[in-house]
Amino acid sequence: MTRELPSDFLWGGATSDFQYEGGYRENGRGLSTHDYETNGNQINPRHHTMVTSSGKKIFPKSAFVNADDVPENAKPLVVDNQYYPSHNAVDFFHHYKEDIKLMANMGFNVFRFSISWSRIYPTGEEETPNQKGIEFYDNVISELEKYNIQPLITICHDELPINLAVKYDGWNSRKVIELYMKYVRTLFDNFGKRCKYWLTFNEINAIRGFGPTGVHKASGIDRYQAAHNMFVASAKAVILGHKMMPKSQFGAMYAMSASYPATCKPEDMFHNQLEQRENWYFIDTMGRGYYPVYADEILQHHGIKSLKEIKMDPDDKEVLKKGQLDFISFSYYRSNISKDGDDWFNVGGSPNPYLKTTPWGWGLDPLGLRYTMNMIYDRIQKPIFIVENGMGAIDKPNQEGYVEDNYRIEYLSQHLSAMADAINIDKIPCIGYTMWGPIDLISLSTGEMRKRYGFVYVDMDDLGNGTLKRTPKKSYFWIKHVIETNGKALDEN
Template identity: 25%
Template sequence: MSIKILRIPDNFILGAAASAWQTEGWSGKKPGQDSYLDAWYQNDRHVWHNGYGPAGATDFINRYKEDVALMKAAGLTHYRTSINWSRFLTDYENVVVDEEYAQYYDNLIDEMQRQGIELMLCLEHYELPAVLLEQYGGWGSKKVVELYVRYAEQVFARYAHKVTRWFTFNEPIVVQTRVYLDALRWPYEQNTHKWMQWNHHKNLATAKVVKLFRDKGYTGTVGTILNPEVTYPRSSAPHDVKAAQMYDLFYNRVFLDPAIKGEYPAELIALLQQHEVQWDYTAEELKLIAQYRVDEVGINLYYPHRVKAPSRAWHPDTPFHPAYYYDHFELPGRRMNKSRGWEIQPQIIYDMAMRIKNEYGNVPWFVAESGMGIENEAQFKNAEGEIQDDYRIAFIAEHLYQTLRAREDGANCHGYMLWAFTDNVSPMNAFKNRYGLIEIDLDNQRQRRMKKSAGWYRQLRDSRQLTLTIDDEWK
């Protein structure tokens, strides 16, 4: 055991993140403005924990002034959220802005500037308009790519003079992986072809939005928020190492490489062809992706992914799935967040940082999400009703330590952002696992209360110093 004291640079982000659909609620939402998440919830409500979903969320749209004040009290330097595409427009084909919703964002931006917190905005956080999924097949359609770019054009025209850090997507691989690759979410269709088409069109959309932003001469940057899973092989044996490389190729490099290097891995394209995965792309689209790469990348990091070589034969009638090349592996004795079922391994941040430094030209990046969701946090309240979430403080400290250590070793990492600022609704889990610095009391009109971690985070920001006891087993 040893004590470590690390200086937090003055320009280093200490923020938190959320999304529009997970916080705003449906207040003021007009007919026809459903997002994919709204449609899923309406068609499949029983899979959401206790029936909670985006309808109520945290009612941020009506309580943003109260919440921005809490952001300041908790010491946030930055806050990342999204603009809900499905609500920003009333007509997606003709790109007609919903002035009521747009004015809410005008007000939010002004309030955050008054409180001295920098707002970072994402253009799509699973908020594809449901009607575009129904009419065009969502991101499977090039028409949707063009409608998204036209939406982005309207957003930039309205807010780019106030907001300077933009992101095209949050975790762009997630929806199609859950729906079309694994068929775990509504509308439940296993279709590897659609999965890869969605991947490509989101990469293409990112390049087109970067081009739009630069062509218009706006001040600021355009990045993307990715969730590559730091992947470890079961062993050093070649067959296990190969399994980890294949998992990384299909789930991580499919977005990392186009965003940062401007190209798909040649091995990925060859394997998709070998397995007869059909996806439509053109030489002109690949040229756009090559030319218009992002300015920075946010990386969401929660847990490691461990794999081993596959131990079973693939049934000849089963359509291709990347799991053809790997099996999941659970490390015996691993540290666990038992509420979420996720392994805790802070080393993933350092390892990802070194990978970006060594394999991706040390591009500017930051930890865009890192956090710990715990079930039934009310059991940890003290006599005054404050949740004593020392487990969250320890989690943040360990992961922030790895972030700062990586920066000291040359990583071009500009910050650490917590998921999440408040407790909020998540897909299927709803409010089951709580992630926030701020408690949302669903039984008492969504009353807000600061948890112990909020005061600790404020102290961290004020002192610009991280002090913790290091266990040599995980340092």
């Protein structure tokens, strides 16, 4: 069976604004929830810089991990002598033409990027949008069109204007649904006729902490109330998008790891099934348009009596039904295992003794990608879109900045082959594939540059020092050949 893919398959890369864009105070952009995160490393997690009403500075755990220790009256603060990676990132804001040309030369026909909500509405509450922000993204889309690259836009990628977090406790408030819809309508008015594919939210099943939701408390009913409000906002965006742009297609993005029971012991098998329902809770609700029958079981595990404890408007169920997603998109980097007695929602899971790992301990499991594609499609019966996949590694360039990243080529060759087998053998309808961080960017979990994903090396260190020069790696030329042959080159490996 050949690994050549359908002629309309979309090949590309994916980024987020706060990890890639930079220009955080340029042309009227406001501050977002991620703009207060310092950098970190494997030992010391990233921190939010906060100040309480008493004036005491606190540095809670990374928003990516947990933010339950953030007092309700805490206000984010930017302080001296701290490096905030999102402020400049790798400066796509000033390098977008160069970067898009590099993508085009690889053969990309799609580019997934997120729009910074605070670049369009600096506080989230303005009556009219920031025209300079609209102009920037208009220029980005025009540059993509120049090379026949389709935009895949993430409307909300783990952040919101800081004013909405402080004033309303973020997505805990239905007011934020209203403000999100104003933002969404602005995007559709300005870019809707030029963009077919949209993602309403990023990794919505992993929403924990101050950055992604703007909610001070990251667990319990606060997390699931925020999730419900995001479900409703997503559905309303889909309904509006279908009305304004009838040919548009909408997804939301989920963090997926193949999860296996540690043993065939029945208790391990059942625990793994229950744990996986944490993910399915989000995918089922948005993909099918209604809460699953096991919703109460999930909520009770987190100390919530039932779904009735979640505040809903009378028409929310009808909105969810009408605004269900057109396709399911997800990130896939690794697999893990779980056993009876493990905590639920263990993002990293337990290590699988049968797998090699990356320098960050992530299990390398290409077959798990094929397994995940089958699991999602069997359950939801809608097309899927792999919108994040890749290998974070420590790249060592020569004096010219060239990186001979054979390890990345091996990783991608195996994962793309597994994807092609799912499409060609298992008959899974897959719209496309966007590799995470095609040009090196800031790590979400640690804020460092040392953990690199890209086909293109960016000369910058963990503290933002460097020339920002872009240099293609060996994998750049490899993926160019794969795309030129529409996957057929995978048979050569």
